[in-house]
Amino acid sequence: MLDWNPMxxxxxxTAEWRSLLMINYEIxxxxxDPYVPAGIEPDTWNGKSYVSxxxxxxxxxxxxxxxxxxxxxxxxxxxxxxxxRKAEGKTRRGVVxxxxxxxxxxxxxxxxxxxxxxxxxxxMKHDMNGDTLLYEWRFAKxxxxxxxxxxxxxxxxxxxxEEEFIAEHYWGYSAQKGRGCVEYRxxxxxxxxxxxxxxxxxxxxxxxxxxxxxxxxxxxxxxxFIAEGSPVTVYQGIRI
Numbered sequence: 001m002l003d004w005n006p007m008x009x010x011x012x013x014t015a016e017w018r019s020l021l022m023i024n025y026e027i028x029x030x031x032x033d034p035y036v037p038a039g040i041e042p043d044t045w046n047g048k049s050y051v052s053x054x055x056x057x058x059x060x061x062x063x064x065x066x067x068x069x070x071x072x073x074x075x076x077x078x079x080x081x082x083x084x085r086k087a088e089g090k091t092r093r094g095v096v097x098x099x100x101x102x103x104x105x106x107x108x109x110x111x112x113x114x115x116x117x118x119x120x121x122x123x124m125k126h127d128m129n130g131d132t133l134l135y136e137w138r139f140a141k142x143x144x145x146x147x148x149x150x151x152x153x154x155x156x157x158x159x160x161x162e163e164e165f166i167a168e169h170y171w172g173y174s175a176q177k178g179r180g181c182v183e184y185r186x187x188x189x190x191x192x193x194x195x196x197x198x199x200x201x202x203x204x205x206x207x208x209x210x211x212x213x214x215x216x217x218x219x220x221x222x223x224x225f226i227a228e229g230s231p232v233t234v235y236q237g238i239r240i
Contacts, residue, residue: 012236013063017188018229019126020056021133021148023199024166027051027216032081035096037173037181039240043082043093045165051081051098051216052166053146053201055135056229057126058102063110075124077101077135077146079209082165083173085183085240094171094183098209101137115182115237116174133196133226144203148196150226156192162223167191176239184237191227199224 029042029049036042042049055077062072078100085092100119102108108119127134134147157163168190174182199221205214 010236011233012184013061013234014231015061015234016057016059016229016231018057018059019128019133020054020191020227020229021135021146021196021224022166022227023053023146023148023196023201023221023224024162025051025053025216025219026222027081027213031212031216035081035098035175036083037096037175038179039181040083040085040094040096040173043084043169045082045162049081050166050222051079051213053217054078054080055126055133055146056227071104071107074103074107075126075135075137077124077137079213082169085171085173092171092183093169094173095169096173096175098213115172115184116176140204140207142204142207144208146199146201146203148199148224148226151195151197154192154194154228156190163193163225166223166225167193167227172234172237174237180239182237183240185235186232187235188230188232191230193225193227196224196226 026048032049058074058076060072079098080095083094083096097117100117101122103124105121108121111117111119123138125136131150134145136145157167170186172184172186176182205217
């Protein structure tokens with residue numbers, strides 16, 4: 001089995017992730033079981049499982065240290081949940097993506113091909129009007145969006161809080177054919193966050209993600225916040 005070594009792994013992508021809107025929901029863990037890659041465990045906070053709708057901006061993106069024309073600045077919206085893996089005597093806390101939406105077909109193609117992630121390319125836009133942040137995408141002749149209004153000042157999440165649990169996962173895991181799994185490291189400093197009031201998700205959940213996610217995503221969010229973001233580095237994945 002290969003393992004991650006920062007001296008051997010080459011960075012695949014560098015960028016800035018900015019204005020991250022995270023709307024979080026408790027979910028029945030049995031719904032997530034089919035999506036957990038082999039060899040990976042579900043991660044929980046206070047014994048509860050969560051999914052998050054996350055919208056954010058990719059800025060100044062480079063692939064293999066090279067800027068790609070017309071693909072440097074764009075939106076992403078994803079639905080994700082939380083997992084962990086024990087390696088080298090430590091626990092690696094990570095995420096698994098149910099689906100990731102971007103506005104560029106080339107980006108979706110590369111992510112599907114190299115990482116096996118469930119990326120799709122759809123028309124997207126975002127809007128920042130004062131303290132209100134909105135991410136929108138269009139699918140099946142319908143407008144879908146997520147939004148919230150920021151409140152308070154930026155600060156680091158309190159230790160042990162739900163915000164810290166949601167924001168501080170630094171690994172990605174993607175199931176592969178043949179029950180394998182790709183693991184990749186995402187490197188960034190801890191993010192400062194602001195409270196997000198009036199979080200709202202307007203989405204045809206069965207159409208976008210599957211009917212099994214409708215009860216969770218139709219319920220009241222357990223939390224919502226806006227992370228300031230930072231420069232990030234995504235390292236090349238390895239099969240484990």
